[in-house]
Amino acid sequence: MHGLTFDIAHMLAGSLVLVSFIELYQDRLSALLNTFALHAFVLAASVAWQAFVQDAPHLYITALIALVFKAIVIPVVLHRIVVQLGIHREIENVYGVGLAMLVGIGLVALSMVVMLRVTAEADPLAREDLAFALSVVLIGLLMMVTRRNAVSQVVGFMSLENGLVLAATGAKGMPLVVEISVAFSVLIAFIVIGIFLFRIRERFDTVDMQAMDKFRGEQR
Amino acid sequence: MITDALFGVLALVALAPLAITLSASSKAGSAIYGACLIATVALLTIALVALIGQQVASTVTLPFGLPWLGAHFRIDALSAFFMAVINLGGAAASLYALGYGRHEHAPQRILPFFPAYLAAMNLVVLADDAFSFLVSWEFMSLSSWALVIAHHRVAGNLRAGYIYLLMAGFGTLTLLLGFGLLAGPDGHYAFDAIRASHPSVALASLVLFLALIGAGSKAGLVPLHAWLPLAHPAAPSHVSGIMSGVMTKVAIYGFIRIAFDLLGPPQWWWSLAVLAVGGISAVMGVLYALMQSDLKRVLAYSTIENIGLIFASLGLALAFKAYGMSFAAALALTAALLHVFNHSLFKSLLFFGSGAVLHATGTRDMEQLGGLIHRMPKTAFVFLVGCAAISALPPLNGFVSEWLTFQAILVSPQLPSWGLKLMVPGVGALLALSAALAAACFVRVYGITFLGRPRSDAAHTAKETDAFSLAAMMALAALCLIAGIVPGLFIDALAPIVQTLTGGHMPVQIGTQWMSQWLSIVPIAESRSSYNGLLVFVFMGLTGMIAAFAIHRLASDKIRRGPAWGCGFAGTGPQTQYTASSFAQPIRRVFGTLVFRARETGDMPPPGSTAPARLTVQVHDLVWEALYAPVARAVGVIAERLNYLQFLTIRRYLTLVFAALIVLLMVLAIWP
Numbered sequence: 078m079h080g081l082t083f084d085i086a087h088m089l090a091g092s093l094v095l096v097s098f099i100e101l102y103q104d105r106l107s108a109l110l111n112t113f114a115l116h117a118f119v120l121a122a123s124v125a126w127q128a129f130v131q132d133a134p135h136l137y138i139t140a141l142i143a144l145v146f147k148a149i150v151i152p153v154v155l156h157r158i159v160v161q162l163g164i165h166r167e168i169e170n171v172y173g174v175g176l177a178m179l180v181g182i183g184l185v186a187l188s189m190v191v192m193l194r195v196t197a198e199a200d201p202l203a204r205e206d207l208a209f210a211l212s213v214v215l216i217g218l219l220m221m222v223t224r225r226n227a228v229s230q231v232v233g234f235m236s237l238e239n240g241l242v243l244a245a246t247g248a249k250g251m252p253l254v255v256e257i258s259v260a261f262s263v264l265i266a267f268i269v270i271g272i273f274l275f276r277i278r279e280r281f282d283t284v285d286m287q288a289m290d291k292f293r294g295e296q297r
Numbered sequence: 298m299i300t301d302a303l304f305g306v307l308a309l310v311a312l313a314p315l316a317i318t319l320s321a322s323s324k325a326g327s328a329i330y331g332a333c334l335i336a337t338v339a340l341l342t343i344a345l346v347a348l349i350g351q352q353v354a355s356t357v358t359l360p361f362g363l364p365w366l367g368a369h370f371r372i373d374a375l376s377a378f379f380m381a382v383i384n385l386g387g388a389a390a391s392l393y394a395l396g397y398g399r400h401e402h403a404p405q406r407i408l409p410f411f412p413a414y415l416a417a418m419n420l421v422v423l424a425d426d427a428f429s430f431l432v433s434w435e436f437m438s439l440s441s442w443a444l445v446i447a448h449h450r451v452a453g454n455l456r457a458g459y460i461y462l463l464m465a466g467f468g469t470l471t472l473l474l475g476f477g478l479l480a481g482p483d484g485h486y487a488f489d490a491i492r493a494s495h496p497s498v499a500l501a502s503l504v505l506f507l508a509l510i511g512a513g514s515k516a517g518l519v520p521l522h523a524w525l526p527l528a529h530p531a532a533p534s535h536v537s538g539i540m541s542g543v544m545t546k547v548a549i550y551g552f553i554r555i556a557f558d559l560l561g562p563p564q565w566w567w568s569l570a571v572l573a574v575g576g577i578s579a580v581m582g583v584l585y586a587l588m589q590s591d592l593k594r595v596l597a598y599s600t601i602e603n604i605g606l607i608f609a610s611l612g613l614a615l616a617f618k619a620y621g622m623s624f625a626a627a628l629a630l631t632a633a634l635l636h637v638f639n640h641s642l643f644k645s646l647l648f649f650g651s652g653a654v655l656h657a658t659g660t661r662d663m664e665q666l667g668g669l670i671h672r673m674p675k676t677a678f679v680f681l682v683g684c685a686a687i688s689a690l691p692p693l694n695g696f697v698s699e700w701l702t703f704q705a706i707l708v709s710p711q712l713p714s715w716g717l718k719l720m721v722p723g724v725g726a727l728l729a730l731s732a733a734l735a736a737a738c739f740v741r742v743y744g745i746t747f748l749g750r751p752r753s754d755a756a757h758t759a760k761e762t763d764a765f766s767l768a769a770m771m772a773l774a775a776l777c778l779i780a781g782i783v784p785g786l787f788i789d790a791l792a793p794i795v796q797t798l799t800g801g802h803m804p805v806q807i808g809t810q811w812m813s814q815w816l817s818i819v820p821i822a823e824s825r826s827s828y829n830g831l832l833v834f835v836f837m838g839l840t841g842m843i844a845a846f847a848i849h850r851l852a853s854d855k856i857r858r859g860p861a862w863g864c865g866f867a868g869t870g871p872q873t874q875y876t877a878s879s880f881a882q883p884i885r886r887v888f889g890t891l892v893f894r895a896r897e898t899g900d901m902p903p904p905g906s907t908a909p910a911r912l913t914v915q916v917h918d919l920v921w922e923a924l925y926a927p928v929a930r931a932v933g934v935i936a937e938r939l940n941y942l943q944f945l946t947i948r949r950y951l952t953l954v955f956a957a958l959i960v961l962l963m964v965l966a967i968w969p
Binding site (some may be wrong): 101184187188190194195208215219221222225 | 499631948952954958959962963965966
């Protein structure tokens with residue numbers, strides 16, 4: 078576990094963080110969904126590389142799940158939902174892009190500090206991977222906090238989950254059944270959220286969260 | 298031995314679901330209480346065999362509970378004694394309930410919980426690891442809570458249940474902390490492992506105080522007693538008898554088990570806190586009792602007084618044990634254990650009697666009672682025995698244990714510590730005061746309830762209670778008398794417990810020459826003091842008979858009935874009698890002004906006015922106002938503030954979660 082293999086694993090995990098940052102400043106929904114597809118694709122590549130490095134064939138299945146569902150099925154379906162809802166041309170005013178990027182950098186630094194301290198005696202590859210994975214999780218959460226649109230919150234949630242998968246594959250000995258169940262729970266969450274999106278839309282004519290707060294009688 | 302006991306407990310547990318299935322039937326009450334009676338008598342027999350047979354402790358480990366621990370159960374002399382107390386009280390209550398339970402309006406609210414409650418108390422004393430102990434303890438609290446709110450439509454009962462639940466949870470929490478500290482980071486929860494580990498003095502002291510708070514809140518020590526006078530009277534009377542007579546003893550068991558068994562050698566200054574709390578509880582309990590006019594609430598407050606007395610004896614035993622005075626420690630511990638037994642007898646008896654009165658008249662308010670001795674002569678007789686016993690009158694059992702306590706106090710000048718030398722006589726004075734006030738309290742209870750003339754129609758038309766209830770009360774009254782005239786038997790039975798816990802023992806009371814000693818009990822040495830209950834009993838019996846003979850035969854052999862001389866006033870109503878509050882007035886004026894900020898305001902109308910004169914008495918419960926009310930207010934205010942959090946937007950919730958996560962990670966990052 079050194080030299081080229083280490084560098085490639087590092088590069089893939091680092092790219093995932095980079096794509097997370099790209100997601101942060103996308104203000105068009107379709108662009109955001111494309112970035113998310115890229116995000117999932119990088120994840121699949123990273124997991125496949127881990128499968129090759131660790132000689133763990135079951136990780137290929139995980140990579141395949143990531144590739145098929147997250148990189149293809151979910152973005153395509155979300156695209157269709159966005160088109161059906163008629164919001165594919167909308168520009169979401171992401172306010173404070175610069176601030177969000179700065180906070181994201183801070184989060185990466187924080188996760189590095191935490192992970193490198195906590196896992197002092199762990200395998201170096203796992204350490205770096207875990208630190209990157211934590212950054213991806215935190216940036217996904219940050220995205221959920223800063224976005225208003227329900228669809229982009231879903232994307233934030235999905236990329237958060239990508240971070241979890243990255244962490245899980247980095248750690249050796251993660252049973253396949255856990256990964257599959259995580260993948261399924263995400264799928265179910267996706268279906269539920271998709272249905273909810275349409276229900277919300279039916280009732281309120283928008284998927285903007287701010288509008289819903291208005292309906293709760295809280296003018297902000 | 299332990300497996301037999303566990304099978305008995307299992308039978309009791311099995312009765313609970315049976316009671317639910319049977320609840321539609323009208324015979325369910327008799328069936329369940331009858332089965333409870335059989336099971337408790339069987340468990341009592343097992344306990345007595347274990348206690349008197351002086352067998353070695355027998356243990357068993359069952360494969361449930363914590364995965365690495367299992368459930369340990371053990372019966373030794375101490376748990377056998379408390380098991381005997383529990384099941385004697387349980388058997389008496391079951392017998393009583395065979396009659397009393399028939400009058401219940403909704404027996405299905407009581408029947409399933411009654412056997413479960415008995416089983417839970419047995420499990421607490423049998424448990425041999427902290428986990429089983431706490432689970433059984435909480436099982437006991439919850440099942441008794443269900444019994445407290447059985448009559449949930451009666452005003453105040455739900456509040457009583459709520460406060461009880463809060464205090465029980467608080468007590469269990471402190472015990473949990475205590476056991477957690479004892480078990481250490483590796484989780485050695487078995488009592489054997491705790492005994493083998495020698496905790497540092499600081500740790501052991503902390504555990505002792507946690508145990509004092511946890512067990513004391515269950516036993517009803519002032520100032521943790523607030524729930525007791527609310528919850529005990531709220532339950533149906535046979536359950537009140539068990540709660541007051543038996544469950545408080547289970548709490549005392551918990552304290553003895555921790556303080557004398559698990560913690561190892563005691564520190565002398567531990568006893569200061571125990572003595573102080575015990576003495577204050579004794580006096581406060583009886584003063585509270587004197588202010589009440591609710592019959593069952595008086596009895597509940599009197600329980601606090603007796604618990605205070607027992608804790609004072611336990612504090613003495615701790616002090617003596619810390620200084621290696623094993624004979625005196627044995628004396629004090631024997632006094633405490635004997636009072637545990639005695640109090641379980643007469644407090645159950647009195648609660649059963651109050652239940653009989655409650656059923657006959659429909660009220661617990663003493664101001665509405667009176668003259669019941671003519672309507673319920675048998676109940677009145679056994680109630681009198683209970684009152685005399687709890688007032689510590691010889692030749693009954695209450696006197697013996699209180700006398701032993703005072704004998705232990707008289708040894709205290711031999712203690713080397715000046716703090717204790719000064720404190721113990723002070724506590725002794727408090728106990729003496731409480732004993733005198735208790736006598737006044739029960740003169741008041743008996744006089745207002747049973748003597749005089751009826752103060753209401755309900756009291757006028759009261760009927761004697763049923764045979765089962767009377768049988769249970771008479772059995773308890775007989776036991777009070779037996780324990781009073783041959784206390785040596787009971788003291789000798791306690792010897793193995795005292796020997797293991799203090800390393801000393803009292804002189805053997807009923808030895809080979811018991812005939813020549815006339816069954817006297819000797820606390821330390823015959824030259825110092827001795828007491829002979831039998832002699833007192835025979836003397837009182839003989840003098841009583843001679844006096845009766847003299848009056849009836851020599852003074853006049855004819856019974857004449859004539860109008861009572863009315864002191865010149867004609868046609869006075871029953872309102873002119875002493876009332877419960879007027880009887881207590883002198884004591885309220887002497888003590889209540891200070892302790893309860895009692896104020897009396899007289900409102901006399903001007904001459905010529907036809908308005909009635911009024912006397913208004915205001916009594917404050919200072920413990921509640923100073924300790925509980927601020928906590929309740931603070932919780933209310935905080936809840937009001939936090940209510941704001943219920944109405945945030947989704948993004949704000951997400952932001953909160955995010956911020957919390959970031960803060961925790963930061964803490965992790967900069968933690969040294």
